[in-house]
Amino acid sequence: MSHPTPSSAVAPSGAPSGPPDAFVHLSSAGVSLLLDVTAGRLPSVVHWGAALGRPDVDDVRSLAAAAVPPYVNNLMDEPVRLAILPEHHAGWSGKPGVGGHRSDGADWSPRFTVDALDVTGGAETTRASSGPGLIDAGAALVTVGARDEVAGLALVLEVELTDSGLVRMRAELTNVAGRAGSAAAHAASAAADVYTVTDLHLALPVPPRAREVLDFAGRWGKERTPQRRELVVGVHEREGRKGRTGPDAATVLSVGVPGFGFGAGSGEVWGLHVGFSGGHRHYAERLSTGTQVLGGGELLLPGEVRLEVGGSYRSPWVYASYGDGLDDQARRFHRWLRSREQHPTRPRPMTINVWEAVYFDHDLARLRDLADRAAALGVERYVLDDGWFHGRRDDHAGLGDWVVDAEVWPDGLAPLIDHVTGLGMEFGLWFEPEMVNEDSDLARAHPECILQTGDRLPPRSRDQQVLDLGNPEAFAHVLGQMTAILTEYDIAYLKWDHNRDLVDAGTWPTGAAGVHEQTLAAYRLMDELKARFAGLEIEACSSGGARVDLGVLERADRVWVSDCIDPLERQQMNRWTMQLLPPELLGSHVASGVSHMTGRWHELSFRAGTALFGHLGIEWDLARATDAENRDLAEWIALYKRHRHLMHTGDVVRVDEADPSLLIYGTVAADASEALFFLAYVGRSDVAPLGRVPLPGLDPSRRYRVAPVLVGSPDHGLTPPPWWGAADADGSYPGVVLDGRALAVVGLQAPASFPDRVVLLRVTAEG
Secondary structure, three states: OOOOOHHHHHOOOOOOOOOOOEEEEEEEEEEEEEEEEEOOOOOOOEEEEEEOOOOOOOHHHHHHHOOOOOOOOOOOOOOOOOOOOOOOOOOOOOOOOOEEOOOOOOOOOOOOEEEEEEOOOEEEEOOOOOOEEEEEOOOOOEEEEEEOOOOEEEEEEEEEEEEOOOOEEEEEEEOOOOOOOOHHHHHHHHHHHEEEEEOOOEEEEEEEOOOOOEEEEOOOOOEEEEEEEEEEOEEEEEEEOOOOOOOOOOOOOEEEOOOOOOOOOOOOEEEEEEEEOEEEEHHHHHHOOOEEEEEEOOOOOOOOOOEEOOOOEOOOEEEEEEEOOOOHHHHHHHHHHHHHHOOOOOOOOEEEOOOOHHOOOOOHHHHHHHHHHHHOOOOOOEEEEEOOOOOOOOOOOOOOOOOOOOOOOOOOOOHHHHHHHHOEEEEEEOOOOOOOOOOOOHHOOOOEEEOOOOEEEOOOOOOOOEEEEOOOHHHHHHHHOOOOOOHHHHOOOEEEEEOOOOOOOOOOOOEEOHHHHHHHHHHHHHHHHHHHHHOEEEOOOEEEOOOOOOOOOHOOOEEEEOOOOOOHHHHHHHHHHHHOOHHHHEEEEEOOOOOOOOOEEEOOHHHHHHHHHEEEEEEHHHOOOOOHHHHHHHHHHHHHHHHHHHHOOOEEEOOOOOOOEEEEEEEEEEOEEEEEEEEEOOOOOOOOOEEOOOOOOOOEEEEEEEEEEEEOOOOOOOOOOHHHHHOOOOOOOEEEEEEEHHHHHHEEEEOOOOOOEEEEEEEEEEO
């Protein structure tokens, strides 16, 4: 569905006139969101969860009345009403939605009155003879306007339920304080009229049966490590103060029925994601009253948002997903992402990135040879990584000087790019536009363009500093140099890196905090380049997976999951990154046999089998590959091309671990006509054989043939189960035919295998 802006929203035909006084029921894809927008109050949630069907207005009124808690001694005399923007004035003792104040400390607890309610999206309105009506709108966008005349603040809330059942919300706060009197009084009051915003958070209630928290931690090279805990009275809060999303970001903070897992029936789960690449906050809060919420928004540093009269601050989108199990929750994110106009829909090009092949050693003959080898294997995109620009012989210098290094590339990049494109491949190039080395022409000429606080530079990280893109001159410099490169050369793809946290990130000369403006400027830079160069694709990389969020995904076409390409580590990182993003957005590469990050050695079949379920690529010096490895790699690439449509459009299925040594996951076509399942042996079990493994997500009434997919050289240590049948002359196995119900409920015996192996199962509907 389309996502209109508030200015395009219109009231539904037949909606009540006058001050808003209605219930709004949004429902789609098995989810209902029932809002109470009565008596001029900010919307509160009567229900968010499983679909309610088509309730009538009397049912809705009864649900709202039944949700009012009884009076308990020593609480408010009137029941506390929790709005989507939680309000302190109403007696809410948890985190308030608005944090802010005037210079004298006033107007810190606003009380908004709703004066506008618009619903966009096929609404049907039911009226009652008296009392609030019901707007039953399906998947729609609700826009609520409100004001506090005393505090001098106006508010616009947007709440949308998408076709996939995903909820997204944002708020815009405007300073509308009035000034009266003489010109002198007008000037004197200007400073007092400024409103400083410290927080703007949105929250949704979750039922008391949801008492277990799941979110993610991690570090560089080991992103999105799951962690669980009980939700107790207090706040489980995850703050991102790195100036970027962070490898340890909560990503999706979920609260569910204790023990919830991946599959349907494993437990309801409610999750929240803040779609922003700068400072951010996710939290789950349980009050002593038993009320529970999931909330979040941008984490603002002191003084970052100071609204002059007429000025506005709009929060990032906050996304919320309900599911019967984690796969159902994830599927709502995936389907919404795939529904966007900008979502990449052409086949995801098989990619090679040359970083782990050559690092900073940019030798034209070697790079051309690597291109020849890649093209022969079926690679479709060739990416030149760090080291091509002025002064960049290592990672200590050059950032900020985005011109081709004439000493290394005396004829420019054309000799390589022409060779690559002549082989039928696209060409991609690495940039780190938001960073600067002190050892660079830019920093020497304009040290004031470095983000800095007071009279000091921040501590270095990776021997670099952060370029203040909020400074118009710095922004213009980077945009101009990148535009020149993209104009001169045939470049289809940017690997956009961001290799350090923002520390002491102030703006010169005042030193005022600048993370908020820096993040918005980075977005503007991406937007402007995409507007200037049609078809340009961007990979969001941030020392690996430290910028994985739905804010950057409004501009980027994939993310780099992690700098660690060790397949054993990637099994877990890819598995959990898919809680937010579908596989076609996950950069997933086949590295060399020995991981440069962990030192582990793995067979090609495990490296390629792990990387296959994503946006496949290579990060390997192919000149060192044996003939047998090249033959096997060509087969894996051909397999990717045959099945990438299925993997990049189907529903992700992950099976709860019956044995920690085996991960089971895959993709099922939207029409359930086919599927591809992966059995990843990530350790050694204390039992053998492992027993039956389920293959869920298929049509229970259809019959399917399940057969192994064998690629390349035989894997040592693999013992087929009897159901594979006798091998044909070409080495393929016929497999077995069963209905989808039996495959999900009973399952099939897993092969016996050495650890660090992947077995693929192809599932096709009979007839």
